[in-house]
Amino acid sequence: MDMREVDLPGIGRKFEAVTRRGDKVVLIVHDDGRREIHHYDDDDFDESISSVTFTDEEARQMAGILGGLVYKPKDLEKIELELDDLVIEWVKINEDSIAINRTIADLDIRNRYDISIIALLKADKSKTLNPGADTLIQKGDTIVFSGERQHVRAATKTLFLTEGGG
Amino acid sequence: MDHIIFEVGTALLLVAIAALLANKFNFSIIPFLIILGMIVGPHAPSIGILDFRFIESAEFISLLGRIGVLFLLFYLGLEFSIGKLIRSGKSIVTGGSIYLLINFTGGLLYGYFAGFPLLEVLIIAGIITISSSAIVAKVLVDLRRTGNTETELILGIIMFEDIFLAVYLSVISGLVLGGGTTLGESLLSIVIALAYMLTFFVIARKATPLLNRMLKIASDEVFIIVVFAALFFVAGFSETIHVAEAIGALLLGLVFSETDQGERIEHLVIPFRDFFGAIFFFSFGLSIDPTTLLDAVWLALGAVVLTIVGNFVAGMIAGRKSGLSHKASANIGLTIVSRGEFSIIVANLGIAGGLMDILSPFSALYVLTLAILGPIMTKESKRIFLFLNRIFKWTTIKPKMR
Known part of the structure; x- marks a missing residue:
């Protein structure tokens, strides 16, 4: 910020x-x-x-x-679990993301970004585990995905938080 | 019998009531106190033990008012620092220059075409050019606009005007109070005033370590005595070389603002500025004979119109130049249009220098109108913008979805 x-x-x-x-x-x-x-x-x-x-x-x-001095938040927006270089992360799709209104297949996420989407949480709290290739990504969705640290970082930056992120 | 304290007490009571009223309507106290001062005075009745004519105490009240000017300008000097101006950036310098160019030139032309002699023209242009820092700051805080984008530029322009005021007052006070009759004498008084100013700038730059040591006084009691002694002595001394005492106060404030104790002095002075400042506005009203107001109606109204148009245009240009939207730019002019303390100080200088009598009713009417109208225009800026937008078609307004 x-x-x-x-x-x-x-x-x-x-x-x-x-x-x-x-x-x-x-x-x-x-x-x-x-x-x-x-x-x-x-x-x-x-x-x-x-x-x-x-x-x-x-x-x-x-x-x-x-500042979290009174009550430490259970990391809501972003949790990084590390297994050597393997990372799981979740990110909320902001309005500048290029992924909005496109399907996982459209974006060719697995091949182009070397990450895989594990789960998708809609703004209304409904969740899809292991979403299929035809799943539509919308503004406000929370995407849970995994991959190597560098790929996760790159995807977060270019795909999900295209502008104003980071 | 000597009732002077009682008379001053009565005056302060009225001032307090006016201030309470202003506060109740959430308005600046400046117009309330001027009107109050005009209502009472030599023409007012004396009811029983209450004497609203303030004859015995007139001189004393005006002295308190003069002290008010010292504190107002001393504080202005303390607030201001060259560093702040440099940090504020280019858009403020451009914006401030645009504002001054349009409005000061407008003021000069207005005075000239109204047929006044040179000194009166200079005073009128000064009155018209300088916004009221006090009213603008109050309105911005009250309307919760401090966070807006244009507010930075507004305060920057105000700061720019303040510097202009300092230089301008020095020059004018040399001319008006110096009493030079020939061109040579006038030039000499201007040179003296500017040299005097320069001396203070040099002191501010070079002597700060020395001043730091001298002002390192732990006791608040001793500290305030030292600071006020310096203030009154320097201000008074300035008068002896025909530089307005207010300028002395301002320059001393500038010097002190560079020291370690700048902020401490600032906090110390605020209550004095508020109290004596209030008496200053009251005493200014007291000095105005309400029966003379009619003579200056058209002159004041013309100046009001000129100010509103000039400020709006300048704000629009300055705002657009620094990349603000039309709406935000419109807010600039509609905010800096308020007039108050500084216009009165300029006018008082002319009055003290024995210039034409019409200056007092003119400045009173002008300041009153814009001290009242200014904040209203600021508050209604959105409506005014939408109205003007329909004429000038700056932007298309998208209908709100919610």
Whole structure:
């Protein structure tokens, strides 16, 4: 995630980032200690759709939770299990992925990327184990796949998170 | 009998009520305090023990107001640093230059075609050019726009204007207060003012280690005394060589901002700036005779229209040049259009220098209008943009799906 930092003279400091899933988030640290988080419209990055203001104390509390100091998350988005060089990984298809609305056969995944798809979780939580070649990949799907580390990495980058990823 | 404290107390009570009201309507206190000051004054009644004429205390209140100007500009100097400007990047320099070019030129032409002599033209152009940092910052925070893309550029332009203000005030104060009658004398006062400024820049660059050692004072009590002594002494000294005391305060702020203690001083000064600043706006209102306002209505209205158009066009060009959307660019002009403290400071300089009387009602009406209208335009910027978009057809608005 690229974090852009800018001074706002007379107000404070601004941190801006677009997350892997394509959400634009802006964090403002006011000189008086307040923090503000703005969330922008997915289609119009000029339009703030919601924002929250925290006092200094609240912000510290939130930071602890966000940073995993209070409760360590069971890795939801990404788990890497290593067996020497063999890796299992799962990735959520973001909107820039070139895989959206194409089948596994279309993409010729096994031959072109040297990975195999083990399972596919739809956004509505329904899952397909060992999905067939005619399975359609859609935005928001979570793909579980395995392969050698370098192939997994390459596939993650070029196939599933085509832009803004990493 | 000496009732001066009671009179000042009455004045402060009114100021407090106006500030509470402004807060209730979530508005800047500046227009409220100016109007309050205009309502009371020598023409107001005296009811029982409450004297709303403020005759005895007028001088004292105006002195407090003068101190308010010192704190306002001292703080401006502290906030500002050359480093910040360099880091802020090219688009801000371009944007700021575009803004100044359009609006300052507009102001000069306006004053000239309204038939004023040179010094008055310069003061009017100054009043028209400088946005209110206080109102703009407040509006941006209140409307939760601090995170928006265009906000960086808005604050950058404001910063640019502030530097311009510093240089401009020095030059003008040399001209207006120097009292030179010939071209040579005028030039001499400008040179003195600029040399004085340069001295401070050199001190800021070279003497920082020395100042760091001198200001390394652990006790807050002693620290504040030292800082305020420096502030009043330097400001007062400036006046003796015909450089506005406000400029002295600003330059000292600049020097202090380069030291290790810059932020400590900033925090220390804020409450004083807020308190004395409020009295400054009140005392400015007090100095305006409301019956003279009518004389300046057309002049002020024309300037208001010129400002709105000039600011909008400048914002549009600056925004588009740095790659913002039309909507975001429209927000720039509609935000920086607010006028307040700095316009009054420029006007006061003209008044102090004995220029034409019409400057006071003109600046009062002009600032009042834009201090009230400005934040409203900022708030309604979306509607204004959609309306203008229908005329100019900048972008096609996609209907929202949700």
